[in-house]
Amino acid sequence: MNQHVFEPGRGEPEERGPEPAFNLPKVVVWLAGIMIVLFVLQTYVFSTPLNNDIIIYFAFWPLRYQPEVLATGAAPGGLAADVWTFVTYAFLHGGVTHIAFNMLWMIVFGSAVARRFGALRFLLFSALCAAGGAAMHLATHFDGQAPMIGASAAISGHMAAAARFVFELGGPAGVIRRTDDAAFRVPAAPLLQSFSNRSVVAFLGVWFGMNFLFGQINMPMAGGAGTIAWEAHIGGFLAGLLLFPLIDPVPRRRY
Numbered sequence: 001m002n003q004h005v006f007e008p009g010r011g012e013p014e015e016r017g018p019e020p021a022f023n024l025p026k027v028v029v030w031l032a033g034i035m036i037v038l039f040v041l042q043t044y045v046f047s048t049p050l051n052n053d054i055i056i057y058f059a060f061w062p063l064r065y066q067p068e069v070l071a072t073g074a075a076p077g078g079l080a081a082d083v084w085t086f087v088t089y090a091f092l093h094g095g096v097t098h099i100a101f102n103m104l105w106m107i108v109f110g111s112a113v114a115r116r117f118g119a120l121r122f123l124l125f126s127a128l129c130a131a132g133g134a135a136m137h138l139a140t141h142f143d144g145q146a147p148m149i150g151a152s153a154a155i156s157g158h159m160a161a162a163a164r165f166v167f168e169l170g171g172p173a174g175v176i177r178r179t180d181d182a183a184f185r186v187p188a189a190p191l192l193q194s195f196s197n198r199s200v201v202a203f204l205g206v207w208f209g210m211n212f213l214f215g216q217i218n219m220p221m222a223g224g225a226g227t228i229a230w231e232a233h234i235g236g237f238l239a240g241l242l243l244f245p246l247i248d249p250v251p252r253r254r255y
Contacts, residue, residue, distance in 0.1 A: 024107060025114035027122050032103050035091055035151065039099050042092075057081055059147035060089035060134045066142070090130040092149035102151045109158040112166055115184040117247060125247050129157025129236040132243075136235025148229050153236030159207065160240030164188045165250075167199040185250050191241065207237065 042051050057077045064075040064082055075082065093099035114122040133153020137144075165188040166173040172183040194200050211230045245252065 024111055025119070025122075027119035028106060028111050028114050031110075031123075031126075032106060035093065035099065036103065038091055039093050054092070055147055055149070058085060058088040059092055059149050060085045060137065061147050062138050062141045062144035065138055086131040086134045087127045089134065089147070089149050090126075090151040090154050093151070094149055098150060102155055105155045106151065106158065109162045110155060112162045112172065112184055113158045115181060116161075116165065117249065121247050121249065125157065125161065125240075125243065126154045128243055129160075129239045130154040132157065132239025133229075133232035133234075133236035136238075137229055137232040140231040148232060150229070152229070153232040156207075156233045156236035157240030157243075160237045161244045161248075163200055163203050164191070164194060164241070164244045164248075167197050167203070173199070187250055187252060188244070188248060190252065191245070208234075 042054065046054070058081075061075070063069060064085070069075050070082070073079065077085075093102065110122070110126075113125065117125060130151070130153050133156065134148070137148055137153075165171055165184070165186055168186045168188060170183060170186040188194070189197070211233050
């Protein structure tokens with residue numbers, strides 16, 4: 001049912017359409033849509049040789065960065081692929097469960113960050129967190145032969161950024177909270193100060209504990225044949241924590 005809104009000083013009430021059922025930031029919808037469409041094409045449309053080329057040129061391969069490979073420029077795609085794969089691997093997924101869980105967490109945490117940052121800052125932040133995850137994976141798997149794919153490192157950065165403000169007073173998960181868009185723009189405490197918030201500490205403890213558990217039991221990657229790249233999750237999360245104040249458009253809280 002349409003609603004009529006009357007504003008003082010105007011003769012006729014303005015007609016307003018119904019509220020959308022899912023009020024997600026457009027940048028999150030588009031980013032998730034691109035990943036889902038690419039996954040569907042790879043699964044049901046693209047040929048095996050084309051899919052192999054996509055993995056070769058766009059997944060993250062630690063093998064690319066071994067000195068002898070870099071010296072000869074023998075890796076497919078050359079220097080350009082050595083750079084872009086720090087980000088492009090995040091668009092690829094290994095199975096239905098893999099992409100479904102990643103999209104779910106991006107909707108939950110990425111939407112909160114996108115509402116605060118806006119589209120361009122959100123995309124830049126996501127790319128940097130993906131690169132941070134790839135760098136951590138490279139540091140811990142320098143001799144690795146297997147490719148890494150998935151948006152988990154970028155989404156881990158979203159989780160870290162969300163933890164910096166959602167638990168603040170007036171934030172969407174604060175003890176005293178708001179429910180409008182202003183809830184996503186409450187000033188954030190400095191990083192060290194935020195550790196005095198029990199909700200933040202509990203969130204960090206659970207998150208790091210779960211990733212430590214994944215590393216100990218070497219769980220298979222959901223929906224795929226590989227294993228969970230938990231070190232990349234850590235890298236993306238740490239990048240999110242540290243980069244948040246550099247990209248956050250909301251002035252910091254003063255104490």
